Amino acid sequence: MATVRVQEAAFDLAAESALLAAGRTDIGGMASFVGLCRADDGLAALTLEHYPGMTERAIAAIAAQAEARWPLTGCTVIHRVGRLPPGEPIVLVLTASSHRAAALESCAFLIDWLKTRAPFWKREEFADGRERWVEAKAEDDAAASRWEAR
């Protein structure tokens, strides 16, 4: 059963890793991905909006898919919402398995599907005062769809 959280606060990768590993000696590999806010084109901040209730459900469903496809001993997904300046972490995906390939592949799968299947929206705020909603990327759809033929 995955740990799923949507929160404004920062997360602690070391603490989350320690939680997944605590008391276990059957983990061969843990993989993590942290997505961060980049300062592209004079970006001052991102504001992340989400759909409370559905977001948690959607992430839990994606995590359940990962757990069905790979033999995981643990899976944690934490996604932040609210206003995040460049350099701030946005999302954490953490997977543990007895086999390294399962940990690495499920981690990549989770972030690809999160990007295309979890109800979050990013608004960009620039130094010159402009604001705009980030548009969905075709490359993200392509990355997500490579997991469908399996």
Added chain:
Amino acid sequence: MATVRVQEAAFDLAAESALLAAGRTDIGGMASFVGLCRADDGLAALTLEHYPGMTERAIAAIAAQAEARWPLTGCTVIHRVGRLPPGEPIVLVLTASSHRAAALESCAFLIDWLKTRAPFWKREEFADGRERWVEAKAEDDAAASRWEAR
């Protein structure tokens, strides 16, 4: 230029991540892999032996390959040696890039090549006193060779 270390001491994923991210706002994703010692078949401990000098050279060459293949803003590889009981972390691979796919793929590449191209050897010590050298796995060669056709 990658950070490469071979050491007996444990490593600190959070501190290493913070080092790669410090002062930067161009990182879109950081991927990590931590390999751990499993308690398979009554294993009491692993002892890792290496070839001082060549090991660091070999890891630096593998990291240089990763930096040539993907646009990384940072890359850290830390491999422990000495006696490690089950549950202990053995190896850390950490990559950062403006693009998540580059971070994720280079992290998988690094651990696959480390397993087959860096001079480390594992001796297993069991609760009943038996000892044996771990044999190289065909599946590791297969995992490493998938990066060769690229």
Added chain:
Amino acid sequence: MKILYFAWVRQKVGRAEEAVAPPPEVTTVAALVDWLAAQSPGHADAFANRRTIRCAVNQDFATPDHPVAAGDEIAFFPPVTGG
């Protein structure tokens, strides 16, 4: 039924949620969009390009032919951009 709007759909409609009671012939997401688009200039603007709108019915993604009924929670929003 309860309608929720997110991101620029919310900004164009001018509200985050509303309770509506469409006529009985509104039985699908597509019919609901047609009916909502006629409710105000803001609604019309939000639903002007339907290819850019996504929908969830009771917190699951839904296609235009998905049934809708009184009591449903129905959300409209742009393609998602998290992660």
Added chain:
Amino acid sequence: MKILYFAWVRQKVGRAEEAVAPPPEVTTVAALVDWLAAQSPGHADAFANRRTIRCAVNQDFATPDHPVAAGDEIAFFPPVTGG
């Protein structure tokens, strides 16, 4: 030349390193292995199955036909198992 042994190769040979001066016809890794295997029962045991032995010359992996010369650092070991 300086010879290093690791893992079970080291255990079978009974030492971690040695300095050797093979005859001048020993010009390749393969010839060096033949010559080393004749030095002691431990060496013979270590090199009994050459398919399980890997070699590095001056800290780079080397194949059996790789040249060897006085002054080289040459290491023999099993297939690697780190990570």
